Amino acid sequence: MAGPKFPGFDTLALHAGQSPDPATGSRAVPIYQTTSYVFRDTAHAASLFNMERAGHVYSRISNPTVAVLEERIAALEGGVGAIATASGQAALHLAVATLMDAGSHVVASSALYGGSHNLLGYTLKRFGIETTFVSPRNPEDFHKAIKPNTRLLFGETLGNPGLDVLDIPAVSKIAHDAGLPLLVDATFTTPFLMKPFELGADLIYHSATKFLGGHGVAIGGVLVDSGRFDWEKSGKFPQLTAPYAGFHNMDFEEESGTRAFLLRARREGLRDFGACMAPMTAFQILQGVETLHLRMPRHVESTRKVVGFLSSNSFVEKILYPEIPSHPDHELAKKLLPKGCGAVFSFDIKGGREAGRKFIESLRVFSHLANVGDAKSLVIHPATTTHYRMSDEDLKKAGIGPGTIRLSIGLEDPDDLIADLERSLKAAK
Amino acid sequence: MSGAAFAYTATHEFDPARRTVAFVHGAGLDHSWWGLQSRYFGYHGFNVLAVDLPAHGRSEGPALTSVGDMADWVKKLLDEKKIKTASLVGHSMGSLIALEFAARYPDSAEKIALIGTAYPMKVGEAFLDAARRNDQAAYDMETIWGHAAQVPFSGNPNPGMWMYGDTLARLARLAPGVLHADLNACNAYAGGMEAAAKVKCPVLFVLGARDMMTPPRAAQDLIKAIPGARAVTASLSGHSLMAEAPDATLDALIGFLG
Numbered sequence: 001m002a003g004p005k006f007p008g009f010d011t012l013a014l015h016a017g018q019s020p021d022p023a024t025g026s027r028a029v030p031i032y033q034t035t036s037y038v039f040r041d042t043a044h045a046a047s048l049f050n051m052e053r054a055g056h057v058y059s060r061i062s063n064p065t066v067a068v069l070e071e072r073i074a075a076l077e078g079g080v081g082a083i084a085t086a087s088g089q090a091a092l093h094l095a096v097a098t099l100m101d102a103g104s105h106v107v108a109s110s111a112l113y114g115g116s117h118n119l120l121g122y123t124l125k126r127f128g129i130e131t132t133f134v135s136p137r138n139p140e141d142f143h144k145a146i147k148p149n150t151r152l153l154f155g156e157t158l159g160n161p162g163l164d165v166l167d168i169p170a171v172s173k174i175a176h177d178a179g180l181p182l183l184v185d186a187t188f189t190t191p192f193l194m195k196p197f198e199l200g201a202d203l204i205y206h207s208a209t210k211f212l213g214g215h216g217v218a219i220g221g222v223l224v225d226s227g228r229f230d231w232e233k234s235g236k237f238p239q240l241t242a243p244y245a246g247f248h249n250m251d252f253e254e255e256s257g258t259r260a261f262l263l264r265a266r267r268e269g270l271r272d273f274g275a276c277m278a279p280m281t282a283f284q285i286l287q288g289v290e291t292l293h294l295r296m297p298r299h300v301e302s303t304r305k306v307v308g309f310l311s312s313n314s315f316v317e318k319i320l321y322p323e324i325p326s327h328p329d330h331e332l333a334k335k336l337l338p339k340g341c342g343a344v345f346s347f348d349i350k351g352g353r354e355a356g357r358k359f360i361e362s363l364r365v366f367s368h369l370a371n372v373g374d375a376k377s378l379v380i381h382p383a384t385t386t387h388y389r390m391s392d393e394d395l396k397k398a399g400i401g402p403g404t405i406r407l408s409i410g411l412e413d414p415d416d417l418i419a420d421l422e423r424s425l426k427a428a429k
Numbered sequence: 430m431s432g433a434a435f436a437y438t439a440t441h442e443f444d445p446a447r448r449t450v451a452f453v454h455g456a457g458l459d460h461s462w463w464g465l466q467s468r469y470f471g472y473h474g475f476n477v478l479a480v481d482l483p484a485h486g487r488s489e490g491p492a493l494t495s496v497g498d499m500a501d502w503v504k505k506l507l508d509e510k511k512i513k514t515a516s517l518v519g520h521s522m523g524s525l526i527a528l529e530f531a532a533r534y535p536d537s538a539e540k541i542a543l544i545g546t547a548y549p550m551k552v553g554e555a556f557l558d559a560a561r562r563n564d565q566a567a568y569d570m571e572t573i574w575g576h577a578a579q580v581p582f583s584g585n586p587n588p589g590m591w592m593y594g595d596t597l598a599r600l601a602r603l604a605p606g607v608l609h610a611d612l613n614a615c616n617a618y619a620g621g622m623e624a625a626a627k628v629k630c631p632v633l634f635v636l637g638a639r640d641m642m643t644p645p646r647a648a649q650d651l652i653k654a655i656p657g658a659r660a661v662t663a664s665l666s667g668h669s670l671m672a673e674a675p676d677a678t679l680d681a682l683i684g685f686l687g
Contacts, residue, residue, distance in 0.1 A: 003555065003566045004573040006593065007581050016591070019583035052469035054586040054675050062588035070589035075581065080598050081590035227598030232487070249440055255468075257461035257486065258598040259590065266589070 009076060009192065010293045017071030031283045032064040050248070051267075061270050065279040069286050073212070073222045076191040076289075077204055080227030081262045083270065084220060084282055088187060088207025089115050090275035091221030095183055095203055096120075097273065098265040099239060100151040102128025107145040107152070109136035109166060110397045111159025113207075114387040116185065117394070120154075135397070137328060139170040146178050151236060153180055157196060158188040158337075161346040161382050161406045162320045162399030165329035165336060172200025179234040187211070187373070188342045192296040199336065202229040203261070210373025211343075214288035214295055218281045223265065227258035240264055295375070295411065300340030302414040306407070309418045310347055315355075315425045320399065321345040343409040344372045346382070346400075353402040355428045356381050362424035365416055366407070377410035377417055432489030434506055436460065437479040439471020448539065449512050450686060451503060452479040455521030455545070456611035457571060457600050459486030462520070465675045466682060475686075478515070480506060484607045492610040496522070496618040500529035504537065516540040516686055520671065521643065522615050525550060528651075531632075532624035542633040542685055544678065545640060545668045547647035548621035552612045560609035567608055568600040577639035577667025586675055596669070625654035632658040633685040635678055637666035659685070 007015070021030050037056045039045035047053040056062050070082040085091040096106065108120055110133040120131040134141035136155050146153075153175040155166040166184060175182040181202035186194065190211045196204050206212055208220040231240040231253050240260045243249040247267055252260040270276050288295075307324065310316045319326075322333035322341040333341050349355045360368050366379040370386055380386060382400050395401075409417065436451075437460040450470050452463040460467070460479035471477040482499060484490030493499045503526060507515055516539045519527030524546035531538035556574075559567035572593050585592050600608065632655050636645040645662055652658050661681040666674035 003559070003570055006569065006573065012581065015582040017584055019579070047469065050468070050472055052465055052472060053679065054465060054588070056588060064584075064588075067588035068584060071585055071591050074589070074591035074594055078594055078597075079591060080595045081585075081587075083589055227595060228601055230602065243440070251440075254437060254487075255461065256464055257459060258595055258602075259461075262589070 012072065012075045013292050014290050016075035017068040029065060029068050029283060029286055031279050033279050034063075035059050059279065060274055060276045061266060063279050063282070066277050066282040069277070069282040069289070070222065072286065072289055073191070073206070074224055077224045078195060078197050078226070079204070079224040080258050082222050082224040083262060083265055084208070084222050084277035086221065086275040086277055087219050088185070088205060088209060088221035089119060091205035091223040092116055092119060092185070094223055094265050094269045094273065094275065095205060096124060096129065096152065098261060098269050099181070099237060100129055101239070103149055104129050105147050105150045106131040106154055107142050107150055108133055109155030109159060109164070110134060110394070111136050111162055111164040111399065112156055113160045113185070114382075114390060118389060133397070136164045136166050139167050139174060142171050143174045143178075146174075146180070150178070150180060152183055154183045156185040156188065157194055158322070158342055158344070159399075160188070161344075161387075161404065163322050163327065163329070163341065163345055164399070165322050165332045167332055168196055168199040168201050168336065172202070175202075176200070179236055181229045188344055189337065190292060190296060192292050193300070193339045193342060194337055197226040197228070202226050208285045209371065211296065211299070212289055212292065213285040214292070214373065214375050215284070216371060216374040216376065218284040220277050220281045220285050225261045229261075231260055297340075298411055299343035299409060302411070302417065303343045303345065303409040304340075305414040306409055306417055306421065307345065309421065313422070313425055315350050315429055317348040317350050317403065319345065319347040344406065346404050346406040348401050348403045349405055349425070349428060351403065351428065353383070356403050356405055359405065359424050359428035362427035363420055365412060365420040372406070372408035374408065375411045377412055378408040380406050382406055432483055434483070434489075435481045435487035436506065437467060437477065439468050439477045441471050441477070443476050443510060443512075447474060447476045449476040449478065449507075449515040451507065451515045451517050452477070453503060453517060453519040453523030453526045454480070454482065454485065455523050456615060457485070457603055457608040459599065461486070462599075463671055466518070466671055466679050469679055470682075470686070476512070478506070478510070484604055484610075490604060490607070492607045493614070494610050495614050496525045496529050497533075497620070499526045499614065500533055503530055504534050507537065513537065514539045516542070518542040518544065518682060519546075520544045521546065521668065522550070522611055525615060525618050525621070528624050528628070529620060531630055532620070532627035535627065535629045538628075538630045540631045540633070540686060541628070542635060542682055544635040544670055545637060545643050546634065546651065547643035548651040550615040550618060550643065552616040557609065557612055557616060560612050563605045563609070568597060571600060571608065572596040574641045575668045577637065577665065577673060578641070579639070580667065580673065585672075587672070592669065592672055595672075621651060622654055625651055628655055631685070633681065634658060634660040635670060635681045636660060636662045637668060637670050637673065638662050638664045639666060640668045642668040
């Protein structure tokens with residue numbers, strides 16, 4: 001007898017987390033544009049505050065529209081739940097602030113989005129949280145960098161901008177052997193192309209601004225917990241396993257087991273840092289999530305065509321896309337990313353910085369801006385924009401040269417994209 | 430008792446002047462499944478013991494293999510804590526434990542609430558076999574059949590949480606063999622009617638109208654066998670009433686125990 005089946009990805013992308021609105025029957029997710037919620041009586045109010053009843057109190061902590069997005073992303077990732085945040089950066093900060101105090105240490109991949117590098121390398125350092133950056137190409141470097149005060153290993157599923165593929169099975173084993181969780185930024189892959197929890201990651205976050213939304217109209221982030229990491233067994237996280245005076249002496253792990261991390265992140269992190277998502281933003285991102293399974297294959301298909309064109313162009317020096325056999329992570333990508341390596345990649349143009357400038361300024365269909373994962377195709381020169389605060393040495397470590405161009409392939413006719421690139425490459429010569 | 434036993438107390442010290450409610454979880458689960466309900470009673474004048482049965486949650490193993498042994502284990506736990514009488518609230522397998530406890534120790538059972546229950550609590554051979562092999566299919570069956578069919582297409586009352594994911598994550602923490610021991614204990618339990626005849630205390634049934642594991646019709650013989658038993662049905666809930674219908678479940682318990 002065949003066993004019961006879980007709903008498929010496409011169905012969850014459209015339905016998870018939402019019933020037709022009980023008040024109106026609205027099929028679309030209603031935008032609950034409210035700060036707060038009327039209590040039935042004083043006993044109900046007290047029960048909500050003391051977590052004896054589930055429900056909404058104040059939209060900084062939770063909101064019905066935002067909750068639909070949170071539950072939907074958790075369903076697509078296979079997690080226990082999620083917290084939507086004001087941005088992807090807020091999600092990273094929420095994860096770190098929930099798990100560690102001053103004196104803690106992170107081991108992170110060196111191939112990160114520039115903003116994440118800034119947060120870990122400079123800003124959190126001011127608050128006593130140190131980070132050691134290591135090459136994602138050598139998982140053993142994560143092991144070597146672990147110290148007694150390390151509390152987190154972190155990397156991007158596809159590194160920015162060199163598309164380094166994080167060996168999640170290997171790095172998560174290193175993390176777990178040391179009693180530590182692995183957090184991954186899965187923005188470039190989305191749950192459609194990769195399921196990091198199935199590979200061993202414990203926590204995932206997305207910049208929902210990118211492919212999840214896909215329309216470039218809303219900034220947001222989502223932090224998802226697998227619920228599989230045993231905080232009690234690790235013994236390194238009193239934040240989750242010891243009574244917390246800041247919340248009625250609650251021991252979050254004892255109270256809620258698999259939900260401990262999200263419970264503290266929501267009840268402390270959103271309460272105190274306040275980087276919550278607005279209901280309208282959640283609604284807008286949900287519109288994108290509903291078609292994620294249709295958009296991602298097209299993004300990948302068009303990217304393959306564009307990469308194919310660039311591979312045969314004599315003015316292109318190097319292409320960093322893991323589906324190309326010359327990419328250092330090609331074999332790993334075949335294993336971890338069988339559905340494709342996403343729609344963001346970089347290449348080096350001959351002629352360095354000046355050729356790069358001419359190329360970008362000649363493009364007509366591609367938009368020159370600081371974003372990726374839009375339905376529209378985008379281009380940027382990392383050395384002068386997203387990664388401009390990084391030293392030359394750090395740039396080199398991250399695989400960025402003076403002529404490196406990053407493209408994000410959208411949903412236009414790929415022939416038009418190729419024509420735009422061909423014309424602009426000629427102009428840059 | 431062999432091995433360390435854990436019970437959640439809602440951060441309160443035991444007060445002999447208060448009545449006690451013991452919550453007993455179902456197959457493969459643990460005390461935190463009762464999060465909202467146990468916390469409520471802990472903060473509203475009751476001593477709370479939300480137990481982790483041996484080999485579940487924070488309690489050491491090995492897993493017990495019969496409902497009778499589990500009922501005896503709960504009695505020993507209460508004895509160790511010098512609790513003479515308690516109300517037992519049991520879910521699924523825990524409801525059979527509560528029933529058997531009330532039959533074996535009538536002087537210790539103040540009231541029993543049986544949530545998501547059925548008698549007999551037969552488990553399909555395919556489910557048992559998958560659990561015997563520690564196959565992921567068993568955890569999937571427990572997760573899918575353990576919730577109403579509409580759960581993946583509706584919102585969780587607990588904002589931002591994915592009910593399927595939560596259940597799967599709990600089951601992933603189980604040691605091999607534990608789910609099978611639990612399911613087998615439910616399947617093999619044959620003392621329900623005999624126990625029902627011995628129950629002296631008030632009994633409440635809380636059932637989920639959309640329960641696929643223990644549908645309300647499968648509890649009717651037991652309800653009829655206990656004179657004076659009350660039954661409440663949550664119209665939209667499946668088997669996981671504490672998560673799917675937390676307020677309806679809590680309100681039923683408040684009305685019964687309060």
